Amino acid sequence: MKLEVEFNGLILNGFLALFVILTGLGISAYWTYLGTIYSLGISVAGGILLFVACLFCLGGFIRQEPNEARVMMFFGSYEGTFKQVGFYWVNPFINGKKLSLRARNLDVEPIKVNDKQGNPIMIGLVLVWKLSDTYKAMFEIDAQTMAQTTQAHSNVNMIMRAFENFVKIQSDAALRQTAGQYAYDANESDDALTLRGGGDEINKQLEAKLDERLAMAGIEIVEARINYLAYAPEIAAVMLRRQQADAIIAAREKIVEGAVSMVKMAIDKITENDVVELDDDKKAAMVSNLMVVLCGEDNAQPVVNTGTLNM
Incomplete structure (x- = not known):
């Protein structure tokens, strides 16, 4: 109210x-x-x-x-x-x-928290805030104590710095609360909301938590966004290797999928156009050779068979 x-x-x-x-x-x-x-x-x-x-x-x-x-x-x-x-x-x-009703920026330095899976991460945010209720701002919180000066109530700059300190402490608590509810990243089989992929939805939930905490001080949050997100240094190298492994596996799956379709197309074309008659053994050998060529990392060395197709 x-x-x-x-x-x-x-x-x-x-x-x-x-x-x-x-x-x-x-x-x-x-x-x-x-x-x-x-x-x-x-x-x-x-x-x-x-x-x-x-x-x-x-x-x-x-x-x-x-x-x-x-x-x-x-x-x-x-x-x-x-x-x-x-x-x-x-x-x-x-x-x-005297109070200032102008919008102010606050860049919260990255802090170390544990995500839902217990992994230590570094997360920071930037927010825009302003005073919306001067009565609550002056009488619901002790701005003079926060500013640590007896002149806090007579100097607008000191008062606004006190409010900024209050916003910083509450935003730190809201950021820890939000980060602890979600995992940094999801597994392949998990489609749950994550800090890395949540985007606007995570930011909206963060804004809601900040509004809930700062309403008592008559402070309105104009915008709040996570501007820094990374694994903590002690596990960053391990998580990087895990991400690289996931990327390699995903790339391999794509390569194998494409290779199988190309092999099937090649066999179907040869059979359809009666290029050569292939029995099961020859088809198996052909599939094996094509898969090696298409899935291998190094360039294949061709061997020209000038005689029979028998291996």
Whole structure:
């Protein structure tokens, strides 16, 4: 549930308020001058009080850029969030904590986790996030403690770094949770979803887990994607040999399949065109020779038989 509300307190145009305050400063100076010349204590006191009030009102000016917000606090009470862009004046007693609503990138360094099969892998992600609920962001998590500074609530850069640290820790936990549910790669007979082949589906599940973890802080995940995936160094060489073996087996299967079809086509053509009469023994010998030629890695050395077909 969104807890953020719009600020409905007194808001004046900043330039109009500046004109009024400058006018008040001029009037206070004039009253003080008259009181000094004519020895009027009331005029001097009024001028001084007006001067102090005008100086105090100077603390009510705020300047806000696009995609920025201020959480307005009146003596510890949340009065709403101010998001209007421009130059304004508000009650100087209201303390506005500035936040950035702009999208931010976070590149999470690869971490070592175990996949579903127990294999150690290295996995990293990149995500885009932004604040969506300023109330939750300021009051549901302790940004001041995370930033490790007493100025965290007054400096927008420190506050956003605190949020970034919170997002980094939660994304690390979500990444470990997601990686532990799937295998790095599937076996030949297994069509299950894997980290390597899952693609967009794995990324969507990762986004869902991140949204679930970061909703409490009023943070929205715009996009999250796995940008690094590899076996851990201690098993990388072994897994590479396994992948190479799988590739060789797959290539051999393709070669044998093609060779069998070519041998069958050759025998059928010879029989169909009555090139030569082949009995079972000659067909077996021919099949053996053709399979050796077609499946062998080295070039075959032809032997020309100028006599009989008998071997």
